[in-house]
Amino acid sequence: MTRPEGADPFRIAAYRRGLFGEALAAWYYRLRFYRVLARRYRTPAGEIDLIVRRGRSIVFVEVKHRPGEAEALDTLVPRARRRITRAAELWLAAHPAAEGFDLRFDLVIVNPGRLPRRVAGVFDSTGRS
Numbered sequence: 001m002t003r004p005e006g007a008d009p010f011r012i013a014a015y016r017r018g019l020f021g022e023a024l025a026a027w028y029y030r031l032r033f034y035r036v037l038a039r040r041y042r043t044p045a046g047e048i049d050l051i052v053r054r055g056r057s058i059v060f061v062e063v064k065h066r067p068g069e070a071e072a073l074d075t076l077v078p079r080a081r082r083r084i085t086r087a088a089e090l091w092l093a094a095h096p097a098a099e100g101f102d103l104r105f106d107l108v109i110v111n112p113g114r115l116p117r118r119v120a121g122v123f124d125s126t127g128r129s
Contacts (some may be wrong), residue, residue, distance in 0.1 A: 021065040021110035022049050028108065028116045034059070035037075038091070045086035050108075060088045062122075065110045069117065072109040078093045081105075081127035088125070 026036050034052040041048045050061035062084055064072035084105065092098055107119040123129050 014108045017065045018063070021063045021116075024110050024116050024117075025050055025063045025108040026052075028118065029059075029061070032058060034066070041091060043090040045090055046083035046089065048084060048087045051091060053101075056100075057104060058098055059104045059106050060084060060091075061106045061108055063110060065106045067111050069109055069119070072107060073119070073122070076107065076122065078127060081123050083123055085123075085127050 022039060026039060029052045030036065031048070032054070034054040035036045036050065037053050037058070038048070038051040041051055048060050049063040052061060062076065063081075064075055066072040066075070088103070088105070092103075103125055104121050105123050105125070107122040109117045109119070
């Protein structure tokens with residue numbers, strides 16, 4: 001990949017880490033028999049990193065590439081939670097067959113040299129912990 005003129009190398013590196021983290025998180029869920037429904041699902045409200053399903057459960061996953069769990073949890077401020085829940089509502093509106101499924105919002109923390117860590121049900125559909 002050639003670097004566009006004037007592109008910030010730190011932003012490019014962060015973008016690549018994010019893609020790598022999302023790929024690891026997708027495999028993490030696949031190994032637990034989830035089916036990946038969408039990766040990097042974009043809506044006018046924001047983006048959902050990963051949407052997975054197992055049985056009658058749909059999980060909206062936020063992936064953070066951070067050194068520790070505390071730092072990753074700190075990024076889920078109320079504004080970020082509202083963005084994610086609104087994007088999930090838009091996904092559900094576009095997929096009426098998912099009505100009645102159990103919904104969950106997970107956080108996957110990826111850091112170098114370690115397996116991904118999942119925090120299941122980090123908040124609910126109202127954005128509360």
